[in-house]
Structures are given as structure tokens and as C-alpha cells.
Amino acid sequence: MAFLKDIIEKPLTGEWGTDGNEVNVLRTTNFTNSGILDFSNVVKRNISEKKVEQKKLLKGDIIIEKSGGSPKQPVGRVVFFNEEGVYLCNNFTSILRPKKEKVEPKYLHYLLYASHRFGVTGMFQNKTTGIINLQLPRYVNKLEIPLPALKTQQHIAQILDDASALRDKTKKLLKEYDLLAKSLFLEMFGDPVINPKRWEKKALKDFLINVKNGITRRPKTKEDESGDVVLKLKHVRSNFINYDCENKILLNDLEKQKFRINTGDLLFIRVNGNPNYVGRCALHNDENYEVFFNDHIMRVRYDKTKYNGQFLCLYLNYPYGQREISKRVKTSAGQHTINQGGLEKLNLILPPINLQNKFAEKIDLIEQQKELAKQELQESEDLFNCLLQKAFKGELV
Template identity: 50%
Template structure:
């Protein structure tokens, strides 16, 4: 074991400079939660040549987040720098330059990534004026890192790189299936703005039998019925049955709040970015919905797969974001407003064909999700063993 401060040179603080087209500056917005950088939105700033020379990133450097974070994402994320060209990092971050005679950079990356993932970094954060900061000096002084030989470190890093790559590739396959589903929607129905197939237009109200709110009963850890809340709908338009609460409902009222397979659920209250999350309930188990959700049942003119895809399209998201109103910091779209949304009315036969294709894609996605779960478990197991010094 060795303290982190023994394995890195003195941290190099970041710089922000002034507006300009000088040097590329990496920010925490360029961090991912996978230990790598995202270069899609790199800013440029004017910084003096002297400071650039002192603080320029080198291949193999680690960049650690000093300020930021959230209640669900502790500050202290770390990423690996391995790019050509001149870059510095901003003042919310610091460069940790490994002492290569003691530690292999990629090995140290995985150890610090494990620190963050397993909650060690969280012990070194504090909150001032709404910003979460990392106590970097204390973190360096108190963090213990398992330190096998350099040769063993390289082998461990390679093994963890391979496990991470497997996990990432599986995630990419899921994204490709999602892109395929969006492409099929556009091929069959076109962009709703251009409506090149000249489908009739109307409102969602024309397509449904009912739109009902859920119950306001308080959720608990025990109860007769699983209780679906807004966090059980994903932004991408799918159900997430993790973190389920429970509720008791009198039998006489149950029909008002019970959902059945094929019902469309609409999240009517959330932040402006998340209001309008739309998913199809796909479980055979009886469940009850909370008051922040709307249960929609369709008539013979609509297939819920089509309406879900419509509302989850880029066009649909934009419509929902523009129409929602804020109530005490939360955005809201009520049942009447939902029913008044304009929507294409393609033939039901075409909607059904779309649903068949999407069902096949989702079946394949379920298989990939299982593979992703297994690759996540493998990576976590290897990280834990390496973190405990057992992966030798």
C-alpha cells in the first residue's frame, strides 16, 4: 500500500483565462462517468504562454474534479488524458501526474475510479455556498492505494481495460438499437413537421378512451401493490422497475389507479427537462400509479407504441418542453393539455406494423441488457478485487 500523495507529483491546478481562441481548455463537462474524456464541446481560452508551458497536459496525466458533483454523483471524478495537441484543464479541476517509477498511470486511473465508485472519495468532500468541493490535499494524504509491482500493475490495468471495453461496447449496442428504432419511426411516418406522407392530423384526444391520474396515497416500503412513480419512467421511454415502493388501495378505488399491460404512462410533473416522460407499462403484475403519472388507454385508432415513439421523438420532446408550465419550481402538463397535443393520425395498420418491428427490437435489447448486467458485474468484481489488493 502507498498513500496517493506518494504516487503523484504536486497537483497542477487548472486555469480558466479569458475569452479567446488560444488554447483548448478541458472542463468537468468534458468528463464522463467512465474515466474517459468527451471532446465534443471543448472550449478555447486565452492563457499566457508561460502558464501554458507550466500547466499543459501530458499523455498519461489524470485529471480530477475538485468542484461540482451532486447529491447522487459525488465530486472527485477522474479521467485519463491521452490526446495529441495542447490542452490545459480549468480551475474546477487539477492534474495528477503519476510518478511512473512507482505507479503505472492506467492502473492509478482504475484505482481512483474505484475510489469514486465505491464511495471513498465522498468522505473527502465538503459543501460551501451550494458547491460541493473535494478536499484534495486531505484526499492525497489519506487515500491508500494497493501497490503491487509495476509489472503486475500493468497486467491489472490491461485486464480492467478489457473488462471496461466489453462493458462499453455492450452499452454502444444498446444505443444502436435505440437509433434503429428512431430511424424506423422516421422511415414509416416521416418527420412530424414535414409530414411528407400527408397523414391526417388531429389531437391525442381523438385516439384515446381515457386519461386518468394516479393516486395521492403515500408510498412506503410495504403494501399490497407495487407503486409506480415518476422515477420508474426513463427519459428514453421505458419502464424501470428498480426502486419500487408499495401502497395499499381500498378495493372500491382500485380500478381508478391500477395499470394493465399496454397502458401508456405519462409523467405530468417533473423538471422542465424531464416532464412528459412517456413509457408503456409492460408487466403482467398488478401495479398502481402515483398522482404524478397519467394512465392513457387508447381506442381502435391508435397503437400505444406509435404514440410513445411520437412523444419521445426529438419533435415530441420539443413540443412537451415548450408547452409545460412551471409550478413552484416544477414543470407540469395536465391531462387536458396532454389530450390537446397535435399528433399525426396514420392508419392503424401502419402503426401496428411499426409496433411489431419495435417489439422485435426490444426483445433483442433485453438480451443485450442481460449481457450488459453481466459485464457490469464482471467489471465491478475485478475493480473490487484490485481495490482490495487481491487481483495479483
Template identity: 35%
Template sequence: MFTEGDLPKVWKIKKLTEICDVRDGTHDSPKYKNEGYPLVTSKNVATGFIDFSDVNLISKDDYDNINKRSYVDDGDILMPMIGTIGNPIIVKKDRKFAIKNVALIKFTKTDVSNKYVKLFLESIHFKHYIKKINRGGTQKFISLKDIRNFPVILPPIEKQNKLIKILEKAEKIKEWRVEADKLTDEYLKSVFLEIYNSASHHPDLKADYLSESLRDVKNGLSRRRKISENKGDIVLRLKDIRENKIDLTELNRIPLNELEKEKYGVERNDLLFIRVNGNKDYVGRCAVFREFNENIYFNDHIMRVKIDSNQFNPIFLAFLINSEYGKKQLKNHLRTSAGQYTINQKGLERLKFYQPDISLQNSFVDLFNKIEILKKDQFNSEIKIKELFDTLMQKAFKGELVC
């Protein structure tokens, strides 16, 4: 970290608490409800947004009590304090919620920009600071006191705004990289639709119930871990199952006994299917497990589905269930209970699809595999872009950019 002597004149180094109102969410553990207000925790703060797909609900009384101290306004910054520390977001609310295990940074001064502070919290300075003071043992943790004491390089507001413009332009390159990934996904979906539409219009093919293609369906582990503990075996949660992708970046661990391992193990080509959620659009979202360097298990928000590979390639079937065809049928088989939408094995079996020739399905999956390799190359490109962006940020915060 620099001293003020290393910086341009009139630039200052201030503790975050000197320039912002820094708080956090509740330290209590409210009782969760089937209906109520979302309680956003560190795990729900995703890159650039709040992920409400796996959020717990609390009563109005608990919501009101938490918000007496920790009410979140538009323009505030939220940042996880446990697990994935950092990852700040600027709030743009579309619903009411309360917070727990999340830092809340409010802006009361006109000479401090929330966009500038967010960029500084994303910089290498904060990463080094976390590493230096991390005291979470096996799980990372940063205290409210440490966040308040974080030293921020603060230029005058005019300079802050100019640096924001430069860095936001540089961020566009990162956004273009993401856009390239989206275009790749859209191309893959268009090939899928061409194959399936041909099958649905083939005079010799008729739609069959999915029950004809299922070998085994099982719900997962009901046991959960304490928030502060994250060790043992990897147990997939609802939030880890994306459309046609399993996200293994934030591993949820629980020590399992041998019987649980035998019952809830995941094997290559198993289809993992979300069976319950408060948002009906997430129910039925699914992906196929390919491989990982550890054994994988799954919790009871998920169904593990084993497919007859002579009838459906599991990856092709996942695309089919995640498509508009699949989503439309899924909605006809959902049940509602206490604010949660669910689908059971019987509902899954009653989905009805055309079956393209297995050779066509396999050719689609060959294309999918090639695109996955391409995505790995794109990911490496993304890393290089991020490194260049970090270097640019370093120069910006040292006052070395001409603007």
C-alpha cells in the same frame, strides 16, 4: 475482508473517515417551495449522475443553512444512504443544490484518489459490508457512523492511479455494451421515422386531433408516502416513466384502499404520460404499460391514457409523442405556474398527428417486441460482463494485478 497481512507490503487498511472527510446532508425536513434550490436526496442519485427531474425545491435560507455543514464541491463523492445504498458518484456540478439523506465524501489528502475510493465503494467489499450492518428493516439504511467506519484497502497513490487506469479500461467494455443498446434504440427510431414520414407525405392522409383517438384520460393519486415507509401497493412516480419504457427497478409503495385501487389501476396497453415537471423537456414523456407480476397504480404527476386501438397502436403513439414531432407540439400546449410546466387533458387532445395505416403501426410494434427480446439477451450479456469486472476488481484490491 482481508487483514493487512494478506496484502502487499506498504498497503494499508484504513477506515474511510481516516482518509477522507465523511459527512452527510441535512437531517431536517425543509418546507418545499414551488421555486428555489434543488434538495438532492438518495432517490435523485442515479447511476453516474444526479437526476434533477423529480427533485424538490427549497428556500434560499434553507439552502444556505444546509450548506454551512454540507456544501458539495466538484470532485466530492455523493452516495445514497437510504433505499439503493451505494451507487457512488463523483460530483461535477452544473447548478447549485443542497443534500439530504446522502453521504458526502470530501478529499483533503494528496495520497488518496477520489476515483480509487469510488471504485472501492462499488466493489463487493462494500456490498458485503452493507449486508452485514444493514439495519433498515424493510427499507435499507446505512448510518453515517457505519460509512465512516468502512475499512478501505489503501495502496500507495502511485499504485492507486495504476489500478484506476486498468479498471477504467475494463469499464470501457461495460460502456460498449451500453453503446450497443443505444444503437439498437437508434435503429428502432429510424424505422419509426420512415413509417411516419411516409404517412405525413401521403396525399390522401390528413393530420387529426388526438382527441379522436382517446377513450379515457385520468390523473393519478395525489397522496404520498413518508420517505421512511415503503410498503403496500406499487404507485408509479414521474421518475419511473422514461421514453418508451417504464422503470420498475426501484418500486414506490403506498397502501391503497379499494376505491383508490379501482380509480388508479393500470392495465395492459395503457399509455402513462408525464403531465407536470419543473423541466419542460420532461413534460409529455410517456411509455406504455405491458405487464408486471403485481398490480400497478400511478400518482398525480402522471396521466393514464386509454387509446382507441383501431386508430393508434399505443406503443406506436408513445414513440410519436416522444419523437421530435411530438415534443415540438407539446411545447405549444404547456402552461407555467409557480415554476412548474404542465399540460392538461385539453392540451393532450389538441395534439395533431398523421395516422399511418394501423397495419404499418402494428408491424413497427412487432419489430419493437423482437428488439425487446434482443435487449433481454443483451442484458444477460451485461450481467456476465459485470461479473467479470467484479472479479477483476477483487484481484485489483488484493494486489494480485501486475501493474
């Protein structure tokens, strides 16, 4: 074992500089929770040449977050830097530069990442004036790192790299399935905004059978704990319903009749403080769950001889559907809302139902493959976490 202070150079503080566009500066918004950097939104600042020369990042550096965090995400996240070009990090972060004659940089990064993930870093944080800070000197002086021979460190780092690559490959595959579904929609129906296939366009009101807002009552009594599952806003995502719902209310027979969700019903987010969530929808297509819904959600029943539910759901969640929805959203007192009247005015293409059904069949095949990929992702996540924990305990040798 070795203390962190013995295997790194003196930590370098970050720099923020002044307004300008000379130097790339990485912020905690560029951190991901998987320990890698996201370069999609790097800011540029003006910083003196002297400071740039002193504090520019080198390959193999580890950047640590020393201010920020939250109760659910403790401060002290780390990311690995391995890029070409001149980059600095900002003043909410510091650079930990490994002494390469003593420690393999990637190995150290994985150990510090594990330290945060398994809650050890949380022992070195404090909270002042609402901001959570990392006690960096104490962290550097007191954190112990298992330190086998360099060759062993390199071997461990390679094992973890391979496990991480397997996990990332599966994540990428899931994204590709989503892109395939969108591509299939465009191939079969074209962009509804441009409507190159000249489909008839109709107001959705002509095809609605029933639209209802959910129950306003909230859980209050002990009896509610063993009651009926009532979905909330967070359980309805784009094209997906999370049935693992802890929100339960003991409903009476009349309430069950009014707020039951049937197979084929479309659940539609009608109100939220974030406008991007309004109009998000998902199809209830699982007969294994008896569920109900609260008043942040509209239950939409439609003419199934005219619209296939899978087609309609994906259409509304894709950018062209969301663009149409955004025209009908109203804002008041920080809340963004679409009501039944707005829903009825949605102007949508109406391809032949047999074509919609063919599309839905192909989407079902894609969803089956996605489910297999999700299982593989869980297995690869479990493998990575197991290996990471062993490395953290000094057992992965």
C-alpha cells in the same frame, strides 16, 4: 504498497483564466462517472502563455476533482487524459502526473478510480459553507497504492482496459438499437412534421377513451408499507416503466378501481419542474404487475382500433412528438404542466393500423435483442467491478 505522494509529481492546480477563446479548458462537467473525459462541451478561455506551458496536460495525466460533489456522489472523481492538442483543467481540479519510472499511468488511474468508487476517497473530503472539498494534500500523503512490478502493473491495466472495452461495446450496442428503432419509424412513416407520406392528421381527442390524473394521497401509515405499488414520476421514463417501486399506499377498493393501470394503458408525465420531463410517456404492457399511479401522471386510454400503443408511445417520445407536446405545455410558479385539454389538442399523423402493427412487431424484435444486450451489459459490469476490486486489493496479479 506505496503512498501516492511517492509515485506522482507535485500536483498542479488548474487555471480558469479570463473570457476568450484561445485555450481548451476541461471542467468537472467534462468528467464522466466511468473515469473518462467527455469532450462534447469543452470551453475555451484566455490564459497566459507562461501558465499554459507550465500547466498544460500531458498524455498519461490524471485529473482529479477537488471541489464539488454531493452526498450521493462524493468529491474526488478522476479521469484519464490521453489526447492530442493543448488542454488545461480548471481551478476546481488538479493534475496528478505519474512518475512513469515507478508507476504505469493507466494502472494508477484505475486504482484511484477504484478508491473513489469503493468509498476510500470519501475519507479525505470535508464540507465548508455547503461545498464539499477534497483534502488534496492529505489524500496525496496518506493514500496507499498497491505497487507490484511495472510489467505486472501494465498487465493489470491491460486486463482492466479489455474489461472496460467489453462493457463500453455493449453500451454502444444498446444505443444502436435505439437508433435503429428511430430509423425504422422514419423509414415506415416519415418525419411527422414534414409528413412526406401525406398521412391524415387528427387531433388526439378523437381517439381518447379515458384520461385520468392519479391519486393525490401519499403514504402515511405503517399499513402503507405493505400496501399497493403506486408509480411516481421517476418510475415512468421514455418507453420504459421501472416497476421496482418502493412507493406503497394501502388503497381501498374504490381507489383500486379508479387508479388501476391496465395492459395497454399509456402513462404520461403531466407535471414537473423540468420541462424536458413533461410529456414523457411509457406503455404498461406487463401483466405480471398490478400497479397504480399518482397525480404527477396521466393514465391515457385510447382507441386501439386506430392507434397501436407501441407506435403511439414511441411517436410521442421521439423529437417530433415532443415538439408537438411542448406547444401545449403551460408554465406557472416554476412548474411545467400539460393537462387533458392540451393532450386532446395534439395533432398527430394517423397511418393505417395494420402498418402501425407491423412497426410494433419489428420494435418487439428490437426490444428482445435489447434485453439480451442489457443482460450482457450487467455481466460485463459485474466482471469489470470484480476485476477492479481485486486490483484495488492488490490481488489481480
